[in-house]
Amino acid sequence: MSVLVYTESDNGTFKKVALEVASYGKAVADQLGTTLTAVTINAKDTSILGNHGVDKVLNVTNSKLETFNANAYAEVIKQAAEKEGTKVIIVSSSADSKYLAPLLAVGLNAGYASNVVEAPSSTSPFTVKRTAFTNKAFNITSIDTDVKLIGLSKNAFGLKEHSASATVEDFSPSIPDNGVHVDAVDKVTGKVTIADAEIVVSGGRGLKGPENWGMLEELAQVLGAATACSKPVSDLGWRPHSEHVGQTGKPVASNLYIAIGISGAIQHLAGINASKVKVVINTDPEAPFFKAADYGVVGDAFEVVPKLTEKLKAFKAQQ
Amino acid sequence: MKILVCISHVPDTTSKINFTEGDTKFDSNGVQFVINPNDEFGLTRAMWFKEKQGANVTVANVGGPETEPTLRKALAIGADAAIRVNTAANDGFQVANELAQVVNDGGYDLVIAGRESIDYNGGMVPGMLAALTNANFVANCIGLEIDGTNANAVREIDGGKETVSTTLPLVIAGQKGLVEESDLRIPNMRGIMMARQKPLTVLEPKGAAEETSSVKFEKPVPKGAVTLVSPDNLDELVNLLHNEAKVI
Ligand SMILES: Cc1cc2nc3c(=O)[nH]c(=O)nc-3n(C[C@H](O)[C@H](O)[C@H](O)COP(=O)(O)OP(=O)(O)OC[C@H]3O[C@@H](n4cnc5c(N)ncnc54)[C@H](O)[C@@H]3O)c2cc1C
Numbered sequence: 001m002s003v004l005v006y007t008e009s010d011n012g013t014f015k016k017v018a019l020e021v022a023s024y025g026k027a028v029a030d031q032l033g034t035t036l037t038a039v040t041i042n043a044k045d046t047s048i049l050g051n052h053g054v055d056k057v058l059n060v061t062n063s064k065l066e067t068f069n070a071n072a073y074a075e076v077i078k079q080a081a082e083k084e085g086t087k088v089i090i091v092s093s094s095a096d097s098k099y100l101a102p103l104l105a106v107g108l109n110a111g112y113a114s115n116v117v118e119a120p121s122s123t124s125p126f127t128v129k130r131t132a133f134t135n136k137a138f139n140i141t142s143i144d145t146d147v148k149l150i151g152l153s154k155n156a157f158g159l160k161e162h163s164a165s166a167t168v169e170d171f172s173p174s175i176p177d178n179g180v181h182v183d184a185v186d187k188v189t190g191k192v193t194i195a196d197a198e199i200v201v202s203g204g205r206g207l208k209g210p211e212n213w214g215m216l217e218e219l220a221q222v223l224g225a226a227t228a229c230s231k232p233v234s235d236l237g238w239r240p241h242s243e244h245v246g247q248t249g250k251p252v253a254s255n256l257y258i259a260i261g262i263s264g265a266i267q268h269l270a271g272i273n274a275s276k277v278k279v280v281i282n283t284d285p286e287a288p289f290f291k292a293a294d295y296g297v298v299g300d301a302f303e304v305v306p307k308l309t310e311k312l313k314a315f316k317a318q319q
Numbered sequence: 320m321k322i323l324v325c326i327s328h329v330p331d332t333t334s335k336i337n338f339t340e341g342d343t344k345f346d347s348n349g350v351q352f353v354i355n356p357n358d359e360f361g362l363t364r365a366m367w368f369k370e371k372q373g374a375n376v377t378v379a380n381v382g383g384p385e386t387e388p389t390l391r392k393a394l395a396i397g398a399d400a401a402i403r404v405n406t407a408a409n410d411g412f413q414v415a416n417e418l419a420q421v422v423n424d425g426g427y428d429l430v431i432a433g434r435e436s437i438d439y440n441g442g443m444v445p446g447m448l449a450a451l452t453n454a455n456f457v458a459n460c461i462g463l464e465i466d467g468t469n470a471n472a473v474r475e476i477d478g479g480k481e482t483v484s485t486t487l488p489l490v491i492a493g494q495k496g497l498v499e500e501s502d503l504r505i506p507n508m509r510g511i512m513m514a515r516q517k518p519l520t521v522l523e524p525k526g527a528a529e530e531t532s533s534v535k536f537e538k539p540v541p542k543g544a545v546t547l548v549s550p551d552n553l554d555e556l557v558n559l560l561h562n563e564a565k566v567i
Binding site for chain 1 (some may be wrong): 330332333336338356357410411412415437438439440441442443444445446447449450451455456457458459461471474475476477478479480481482483484485486494495496500501529530531532533534535536537538539542543545546547548549550553554556557559560561564566567
């Protein structure tokens with residue numbers, strides 16, 4: 001009957017979203033008066049999970065699962081859920097978890113609600129709040145099936161600490177043959193990704209051309225931030241498509257989003273609105289972004305950004 | 320090769336989002352509906368397969384009669400035929416089930432759907448449809464080549480991309496990158512005229528079950544006014560971000 005979370009790892013180390021789903025899972029388990037089980041795949045050290053409320057870890061180690069495969073991973077989680085007699089399963093909103101979740105939902109006949117931002121407001125009926133219309137609204141959804149699957153939005157519930165330790169059990173599910181084979185993975189190393197970043201520094205058409213991104217990258221480096229851009233910037237080929245954020249690009253749910261030379265069109269704002277704190281730097285005080293931002297600087301990016309970088313360097317040096 | 324492109328009929332990206340009937344229904348008053356942007360990239364890729372590899376392209380939507388202009392637009396862009404399953408789309412599982420029936424009856428080799436629809440952003444239908452029809456599935460697809468029954472696809476992952484090989488039958492969830500923005504087509508007069516002659520078949524739903532239900536909608540709490548900082552006083556911005564917002 002325990003609640004099950006899939007705590008995903010990257011090269012054996014848990015992602016932050018894994019600890020978020022554990023924290024969320026603990027809250028749901030408390031609501032239901034039950035325990036929390038986590039299933040891990042090729043994780044190196046699972047001890048941290050106890051600190052976020054996990055009672056029991058089902059530890060899967062299998063060389064067949066070294067590269068992510070949605071079908072196989074969904075099957076592992078399904079078997080873990082069946083073993084535990086789980087009624088509520090929680091996964092994150094990472095690209096991988098969003099890939100496997102619909103497969104898992106069908107496999108378990110589970111009703112699935114994605115982009116959930118809060119603990120259930122009621123467990124009978126089982127009611128959750130999720131974002132809709134690309135963050136322009138929320139939808140209160142009830143999951144009406146016996147088994148329920150929740151996709152938790154990134155950076156929505158936060159991390160909760162519990163001082164406990166989890167028991168660890170090795171688990172060896174059967175792994176199905178895969179119809180999709182990964183031939184090559186091309187992953188930028190040593191750079192913060194938009195998905196994982198706490199801070200995102202984003203540039204728009206106001207930066208005039210690709211040659212001017214140096215100052216933005218420097219700012220990002222000082223902050224340990226990921227870089228992003230508006231849609232026209234990627235359409236013009238100034239920056240790669242993978243940096244395009246917004247309604248038709250990547251969603252951003254960081255702690256801090258700094259928009260530089262971005263007007264704040266509705267399609268842009270929709271995709272980044274889930275960020276906690278927004279800063280805008282723009283020459284035009286009428287730019288719509290000022291209505292969406294928490295802090296704003298009306299000024300020329302070419303002067304403001306290098307100065308801000310210097311100030312932040314000094315600040316970091318003091319820390 | 321028979322391709323089915325799943326088309327979601329969604330409010331234009333600039334639409335004001337409002338609700339009626341005690342915040343339980345989306346207010347479509349004055350809202351313009353369009354082909355879901357992610358699906359439009361997929362449709363454009365399907366046109367490429369039609370023109371270069373002789374594929375036959377059908378578009379499908381689960382929805383009421385109000386979605387037909389969106390299907391006609393897809394026909395005007397170049398799809399050969401359209402199918403509308405005549406029922407309101409209420410939940411991802413229900414829609415995937417209705418589409419599974421269309422896929423099984425039509426014997427499609429490749430199903431192109433979008434990463435998510437921009438209204439409910441569920442991101443469920445493509446994966447569920449793949450599972451229900453026992454097809455291979457590639458999400459966040461930003462590149463696709465088909466050779467016979469073999470497929471090579473590129474999937475966007477967090478922080479990079481992945482190249483995969485698989486076989487038909489295949490379902491993909493596509494997005495920008497599958498084709499470039501500049502490849503998207505605006506229907507021309509000839510396309511619009513031809514679309515009138517193309518078949519748009521209305522199928523009765525099989526009455527698939529729903530697993531979730533929408534209780535109501537809420538709008539985000541309006542946010543407070545922006546705090547402006549002078550460009551000559553950026554120490555203040557650093558201070559605010561550190562001490563007030565606590566994000567650095
Ligand atoms: C279907 C559809 C989907 C879309 N999806 C997205 C999406 O996902 N993401 C997205 O971003 N857009 C999207 N758009 C595009 C969106 O409508 C805007 O066109 C786009 O966001 C504008 O980008 P921008 O702010 O970089 O450029 P602009 O609107 O040109 O703004 C540039 C800004 O820079 C400022 N500026 C100029 N010089 C300086 C300077 N020296 N210093 C500081 N500021 C300066 C200007 O005042 C201006 O506000 C979409 C549009 C459509 C139709």
